Amino acid sequence: xxxxxxxxxxxxxxxxxxxxxxxxxxxxxxxxxxxxxxxxxxxxxxxxxxxxxxxxxxxxxxxxxxxxxxxxxxxxxxxxxxxxxxxxxxxxxxxxxxxxxxxxxxxxxxxxxxxxxxxxxxxxxxxxxxxxxxxxxxxxxxxxxxxxxxxxxxxxxxxxxxxxxxxxxxxxxxxxxxxxxxxxxxxxxxxxxxxxxxxxxxxxxxxxxxxxxxxxxxxxxxxxxxxxxxxxxxxxxxxxxxxxxxxxxxxxxxxxxxxxxxxxxxxxxxxxxxxxxxxxxxxxxxxxxxxxxxxxxxxxxxxxxxxxxxxxxxxxxxxxxxxxxxxxxxxxxxxxxxxxxxxxxxxxxxxxxxxxxxxxxxxxxxxxxxxxxxxxxxxxxxxxxxxxxxxxxxxxxxxxxxxxxxxxxxxxxxxxxxxxxxxxxxxxx
Amino acid sequence: xxxxxxxxxxxxxxxxxxxxxxxxxxxxxxxxxxxxxxxxxxxxxxxxxxxxxxxxxxxxxxxxxxxxxxxxxxxxxxxxxxxxxxxxxxxxxxxxxxxxxxxxxxxxxxxxxxxxxxxxxxxxxxxxxxxxxxx
Ligand SMILES: [Zn+2]
Numbered sequence: 001x002x003x004x005x006x007x008x009x010x011x012x013x014x015x016x017x018x019x020x021x022x023x024x025x026x027x028x029x030x031x032x033x034x035x036x037x038x039x040x041x042x043x044x045x046x047x048x049x050x051x052x053x054x055x056x057x058x059x060x061x062x063x064x065x066x067x068x069x070x071x072x073x074x075x076x077x078x079x080x081x082x083x084x085x086x087x088x089x090x091x092x093x094x095x096x097x098x099x100x101x102x103x104x105x106x107x108x109x110x111x112x113x114x115x116x117x118x119x120x121x122x123x124x125x126x127x128x129x130x131x132x133x134x135x136x137x138x139x140x141x142x143x144x145x146x147x148x149x150x151x152x153x154x155x156x157x158x159x160x161x162x163x164x165x166x167x168x169x170x171x172x173x174x175x176x177x178x179x180x181x182x183x184x185x186x187x188x189x190x191x192x193x194x195x196x197x198x199x200x201x202x203x204x205x206x207x208x209x210x211x212x213x214x215x216x217x218x219x220x221x222x223x224x225x226x227x228x229x230x231x232x233x234x235x236x237x238x239x240x241x242x243x244x245x246x247x248x249x250x251x252x253x254x255x256x257x258x259x260x261x262x263x264x265x266x267x268x269x270x271x272x273x274x275x276x277x278x279x280x281x282x283x284x285x286x287x288x289x290x291x292x293x294x295x296x297x298x299x300x301x302x303x304x305x306x307x308x309x310x311x312x313x314x315x316x317x318x319x320x321x322x323x324x325x326x327x328x329x330x331x332x333x334x335x336x337x338x339x340x341x342x343x344x345x346x347x348x349x350x351x352x353x354x355x356x357x358x359x360x361x362x363x364x365x366x367x368x369x370x371x372x373x374x375x376x377x378x379x380x381x382x383x384x385x386x387x388x389x390x391x392x393x394x395x396x397x398x399x400x401x402x403x404x405x406x407x408x409x410x411x412x413x414x415x416x417x418x419x420x421x422x423x424x425x426x427x428x429x
Numbered sequence: 430x431x432x433x434x435x436x437x438x439x440x441x442x443x444x445x446x447x448x449x450x451x452x453x454x455x456x457x458x459x460x461x462x463x464x465x466x467x468x469x470x471x472x473x474x475x476x477x478x479x480x481x482x483x484x485x486x487x488x489x490x491x492x493x494x495x496x497x498x499x500x501x502x503x504x505x506x507x508x509x510x511x512x513x514x515x516x517x518x519x520x521x522x523x524x525x526x527x528x529x530x531x532x533x534x535x536x537x538x539x540x541x542x543x544x545x546x547x548x549x550x551x552x553x554x555x556x557x558x559x560x561x562x563x564x
Contacts, residue, residue, distance in 0.1 A: 164502045169433050176435035176445075177467045180558050181528035182498055182506035186514035189496030197494070197541065245514070246497040290473075293466055294526040295516055297493075 007140040008286040012307075014315040017283045019143030021428030024271035024278035027063070027264030028387050029056025030222040033379060034258040036158045037105070039091065046155040046260060047103030050112055053262035054151050061264040062275030063149060068118050070147025071109035072138045074128035074154060075102075084157050107155040107260070123147040131156075131382040132329075132413045132420035136284035138265045139422075148270060152263040154383055158256040177294060187295055189247030192334045194298035196247075199351030203247060203334075207235040209357040209369070210251055210333050210376050216363060217377020217384070219399040224257045224379025247334065254331030254375035261383035263390075268428050277394045282408075282423040283316035289417045296417060301335075302350065304416040305342035312343070312410065312421035320344045324406045325368065325392055327385050329413030331375035339412050339419075340369070368402040385411045386422070393426050433505050434553045440468050443483045448557045453547050455525055457484035464522045488547035489520040490527065490561060495539040511536055517545055517561050529561040 009017065031049035042048065050073075058065065076084065084105050093099045102111045109124040123146045128134030131154055138152040171179035178184065196202055214233040217223045225233075241249035264274075271278035289304040291297070313319065320343060328339035337353035346367050348356045361369045372378070372388025389409035391397040412421040437445040444467075447454035456465040458472035460480035471478045495515040501507060513536040519525040531539065532550075544564040549557040 166433075166503045166505075169431055169505055170436055171433040172436035172438070175433065176437070176441060178528065179433035179503050179505075180435055180552055181514065181530055182432070182501055182503055182509065182512055183514055183528050184498070184502045185500075186496035186498050189498075190494050190514065190516055193496060194494045243497065243499040243511070245499065246511075248496075292524045294528065297516075297526075 007137055009284060009315055010286040010288070010311075012311060012314070014285055014311055016317050017315055019139070020282050020316070021280045021425070022268045023139045023143045023281040024266055024268050025263055025281065025386070025390050025424070026266055026271045026274045026276050026278055027057040027061025028390055029053040029058070029060055029262045030383065030387070031260045033222055033224045033227055033381060035224070035228060035255070036160055037258045039159065042094070042098065044258070045098065045104050046157045046258065047097070047107050047111060047115065049258070049260035050107045050153045050155045050262065051115055053260040054112060054116055054153055057151065057262040057264050060276060063264065065116055065118050066120055067149050068151055069120050070123040070141065070150035071113050071118065071121060072123070072125045072128060072134070072141055072150055072152050073107065073109050073112065074131065074134040075108045075126040076106045076155070076157075084159060084163070105157045105159065107153065112151070112153060123150075130414045130418065130420065131385065132411065132422055133286065135263070135386060135422055136286060136420045138263075139281045139284050142265050142267060148267055150265045152265055153260060154262070155260040156257065156380060156382060158258045158380075184245070185248055186245040188332050188334060189245035191296060191298050191301055192247035195337070198298060201354045203249065204239045205354035205357065206252070206333060207238040209336065209361065210238050211235050212361050213330065213370050213374045213377035215377070216371055216400060217373025220373060220378060220384065220388070222259075222381070223373060223377060223384070224255055224259075224381065225377060248332060251376070252333040254380040257379040257381055259379075259381050261381065261387065263386065277426075279390045279393045280425045280428040282318070282425050283312065284420060284422050285311045285315040286420045287311060287418075291417070301338045301416045302342070305338040308412065308416070308419050308421060309339070309342035309344070312412070312423065316423040318408065318423065320347070322408050323410050324404055325371055325389055325402065325409040327370050327372060327374065327389060327409070327411040329374070329385065329415070330370060331380060331382075331414075333376050335415055336370070336374070338416050343410070343412075363400060364403045366404060368404065371397070371400060371402050382413070385413060389424050393424055431505065432552055433503060434556060435558060440470065444468060445556065447483070447485070448549055448559060449555070451549050451557065453486045453488045453559055454483045455486055457482050464525055466525050486519055487521055489564065490517040490545050490547070491520060491523070492516070492531070492539060492541050492543050492545055493518045494541055497536050513539065515539060515561070527559060527561065532560060532562065534563070
């Protein structure tokens with residue numbers, strides 16, 4: 001288990017990361033993005049997509065499979081190391097390498113290493129959790145010398161049908177405290193309602209943020225929307241979105257997809273000989289929190305995101321004014337504001353996020369928030385949150401390239417109760 | 430319309446038994462002088478179970494916020510949509526929360542900040558659950 005190696009930087013004071021500037025991102029690769037896997041197409045499994053992404057990432061970095069000595073992944077793309085497939089679709093299996101769930105809706109480091117014929121691997125770890133957490137784990141492992149040239153695939157799958165649907169009338173375990181009152185995503189709507197009451201805002205004021213994210217995401221060829229729903233998305237579309245739980249609309253929820261990305265992480269020293277300009281990792285910090293009682297409140301969302309922001313500033317040695325690009329997780333979109341305000345990016349204080357959204361947050365303006373489009377602009381790939389800062393700092397983001405001078409980028413996800421902050425720079429210092 | 434029925438376990442049984450006697454109980458650490466809900470194996474403050482007991486609350490609270498569910502993940506609730514979800518904060522210890530559907534309150538007109546008092550409704554013969562009504 002990842003946690004057992006004690007890699008997380010989650011105890012204050014964290015201090016400057018011991019590997020600050022000594023670890024680098026040097027390659028990225030993506031599969032195409034589908035809405036769902038049909039359960040039969042062997043060239044569209046999560047395993048097949050992880051292989052495509054890994055090969056593209058190695059090609060991008062200019063390395064051969066023989067140079068790879070580590071693979072670190074979050075096998076199912078989800079916390080708890082679970083496969084969606086096991087939950088959703090018990091099936092007769094196929095011929096090798098698809099004779100178990102591994103490779104179909106779940107891709108372990110072991111499976112990928114074998115399929116790619118990686119002969120010199122000395123470190124495999126399939127226990128990364130959320131995407132940010134996975135990257136943090138990989139940065140720490142390379143910094144610690146567990147491996148030197150590491151593939152970091154992030155597979156994330158989606159099958160037919162709806163998920164998270166609880167059937168029946170029995171409410172055991174944690175459900176005994178919520179299901180009798182039909183509580184669920186209402187938790188998202190409730191906190192947003194508290195926010196709007198406290199600061200005098202309303203849901204419509206989210207529109208410019210989500211619309212800008214979709215614009216950014218449409219400029220990224222791998223995104224779900226660029227591939228499958230390229231029509232423009234307007235503020236009118238957003239404010240007419242149906243409610244899931246009031247305060248949370250369908251357009252605040254990220255579209256589940258079937259896709260994989262892969263990164264090459266290495267030491268700053270090895271990075272010098274590789275094909276791309278290195279993006280240096282200045283820090284990773286983590287945090288996990290429990291509500292005091294039955295529900296997470298606004299007060300807790302603010303308290304926890306404040307702790308995470310302070311920790312990231314302490315761990316990286318940066319101040320808010322040092323951050324050129326800021327990418328807070330947005331799936332659900334109504335959570336991004338807690339991170340934006342906690343980090344105080346561009347001077348945004350508590351309660352001011354929606355005013356900030358109403359200003360110029362475009363790619364060409366001074367405040368390009370979530371320049372990669374986030375999940376609202378790309379679907380639930382999550383990987384835009386690392387690929388975009390990486391490409392921006394390398395100056396190869398193409399149509400998405402921001403106009404501000406981009407040297408330092410920060411991303412945080414997933415939610416205030418469980419998050420990891422990653423800090424990237426064009427310079428190791 | 431049937432709603433999901435809580436299944437008591439060793440940890441939660443005193444709470445649900447209390448509901449059946451129309452008493453709203455929460456865990457209480459006698460060492461830390463601290464209430465805790467939902468119940469946990471240990472006190473979160475001192476980390477021990479030795480001093481954990483159950484205490485009856487006043488059953489008075491305040492509505493601190495709400496949402497309205499239109500597309501529930503709980504299938505049994507689908508034909509009640511849209512339905513109200515309010516959060517109640519306990520008067521004597523606002524950190525302690527309870528859920529409520531506030532029966533009889535219009536879903537789009539929730540008096541946030543209003544005082545409420547606990548009531549109990551039957552979800553299945555032999556099991557009451559806490560609900561709340563305007564005080
Ligand atoms: Zn105690």
